[in-house]
Amino acid sequence: MQKLPRVFYDRDTTQVARELLGKLLVRVEHGLERVARIVEVEAYLGRHDRAAHSSKGITARNQAMFGPPGHAYVYQIYGMYFCLNVVTEREGHGAAVLLRALEPIKNVEGRTQGPGLLARALAIDKRLNTHDLLSDDFFIAAPPTADPIAIVARPRIGVDYAGHWAKRRLRFYIKGNPFVSRR
DNA sequence: TGCACGATGAAC
């Protein structure tokens, strides 16, 4: 399985988001390798994006988002769920892609349709914040063979507070995939 | 030092 290189993440965030669809998220825990296909994502473009955590500047919570590309930004939400993002663009930009839904491929139990659920199913929590996604226990890879996919673009979920940014179609998912979080 | 609230999910 071919790990995505650093340069994959060090690019325009919308482009990275779209290209992450169909890729494989791999998480090795206690010697057990879990694999799932990325089927839904959201792009958070940087400090100018009012829906992005980075729009408020660097804080203790979001500092990973301003770190180098290809690392994880994991935060806790509603006191009980974790959300996994991959940092994009150059260090200091404050952009990331939120993984919203996965299709189980190997050793994945429980539901994975939704950011909180997928993190739980893959045992992803705050300990993985700032973790390098080119490491051997947590990475994203291109599948051996990839069928062409149709991509749907919609407004992001749960960002109504963001004014006109809430209307931007920065949520992307694989058309017709049954594991997408909402319809 | 206190407090309102969330890039959610499930129940009702």
Place this chain on the structure above:
DNA sequence: TTCATCGTGCAC
């Protein structure tokens, strides 16, 4: 539509 549950960020 309501609630579980708590770290974070900002007001005071």
